[in-house]
Ligand code: SF4
């Protein structure tokens with residue numbers, strides 16, 4: 063795998079994904095709570111190893127692979143290791159926002175297909191509470207909803223493994239760092255011959 067090219071292509075798609083989901087949140091007015099990072103504290107946030115390659119590649123470019131490998135190998139923390147806690151409880155932010163994986167870009171407000179293949183909206187509980195959203199209102203707001211399944215297909219078009227083998231995010235970052243370190247080390251060794 064060409065890590066640099068793969069990261070570049072994935073970052074491009076990630077940006078389009080974020081634009082789509084954030085502009086939908088802006089157009090509906092259902093924005094996240096200020097300084098909120100509560101979803102990052104959920105230990106069930108998952109990702110595939112390939113989804114974390116851009117983050118791992120940034121860490122590699124900063125020369126911090128060993129530091130992060132050690133953090134990830136020794137941590138007991140179940141929620142995402144790159145989360146930065148704010149001053150107040152529940153406040154915080156992503157320490158690697160530019161490189162975050164797909165779930166982190168789609169979580170707040172997104173569309174799903176139900177069993178009848180109709181569009182239904184999934185909205186973070188805090189956003190629902192803040193804007194007093196009820197199922198009746200959500201059903202009337204489905205046009206232009208960015209669909210998780212459509213974006214997963216776009217990811218799979220880069221590489222099907224991007225949407226397979228999901229695992230806890232810290233484990234996926236560890237796998238990605240190992241892959242980046244091994245591949246780039248191998249490429250460097252190869253080019254020095
Ligand atoms: S990558 Fe960033 S946005 Fe995603 S869970 Fe971790 S801290 Fe939160």
Ligand code: SF4
Pocket residue numbers: 093094095098099100101102169170186187188189
């Ligand atoms: S999706 Fe919900 S929990 Fe996550 S930052 Fe937005 S408001 Fe907070």
